[in-house]
Amino acid sequence: MKSLVLEEKGKLSLRDYPIEREEPMGPRDVRIKLHTVGICGSDVHYYTHGGIGVFQVKAPMILGHEASGTVVEVGPEVTTLNEGDRVCMEPGIPDPNSRATRMGMYNIDPAVRFWATPPVHGILRPTVVHPEAFTFKLPDNVSFAEAAMVEPLAVGVHAATKAQVKPGDIALVIGAGPIGLVTALSALAAGCARVFVSDIDDRKLELAASLGPITPINVAKQDLTQEILKATDGWGVEIVLECSGSPKAASGVFDPLCPGGRVVFIGSQVHDIPYSVGKAMVREARVEHVFRYAHVFPRCVAMLSSGAIDVKPLITRTFAFDESVHAFEVAAAAPPGEVKMQIELPQ
Structure with a gap:
């Protein structure tokens, strides 16, 4: 299966990208098959401008960081997740030994690796390996589309x-x-x-x-x-x-x-x-x-499940994965009334 690759400013392609072979499983990691990915303003900005501040696209990069999916493999030391679990994922992985992380401010750890922030690849692709600690099981009443909204809701x-x-x-x-x-x-x-x-x-x-x-x-x-x-x-x-x-x-x-x-x-x-x-x-x-978020993903999932927050009205358009390039063209045009566009990957 192909990935959505930002080749350079203004140029997107759907093509094979061998990233899965570059992502070995650690003992506390899980492999997730992606289901739904939201199009974020930062993704669009990388597409239209080639960078955001100090983060500049200097090599082909897979886009996408608002996501939900299904666990298809678990590491030997994973205890809270199983194959088949529906999940959403927090896209930033901090250095666990950094001073900011140890103080609880892991979102502003200078070494954080965040999906679709150069040079880190995003997740508009078949699967991703991710730490158990930043992967959250979904209640049965929270859909994949709602779960892909947890990242912006956070x-x-x-x-x-x-x-x-x-x-x-x-x-x-x-x-x-x-x-x-x-x-x-x-x-x-x-x-x-x-x-x-x-x-x-x-x-x-x-x-x-x-x-x-x-x-x-x-x-x-x-x-x-x-x-x-x-x-x-x-x-x-x-x-x-x-x-x-x-x-x-x-x-x-x-x-x-x-x-x-x-x-x-x-x-x-x-x-x-x-x-x-x-x-x-x-x-x-x-x-x-505010710079992203910290310690709120479980709260967001709980509020979606309880009905305290309803994000479904904000999802205004959904594209198939083979329409991904067109989806970004539409998002870049910023049509009136459009709020959150999402892409569904083949299952």
């Missing part, structure tokens, strides 16, 4: 944790893409009474409004800060979660924030952005930043 749950959501808080999520919407769902699940979501895509905002007590704001037609202040009696929101990656949006995060509020930067910024220290100071705003 970003939202990590962000809500960083924001220290309190019951009854009101939050603003900037950006109604996949990360913005899973962050809005995570904020509600964490206890927010109401969430505002801003974007310029009316179809995405309509979807956002259907997910719960979410108020959409189209910033192409409405003034974001004025709408927030009008709806909160001039107080502002307790939490701003910046998910758009837009420099303009990110530079205004303090305007709708209430005194003593919290800001969490989630969307990646390619370039430096203006930062109003004065506006932050007069609010005594606390500012946090």
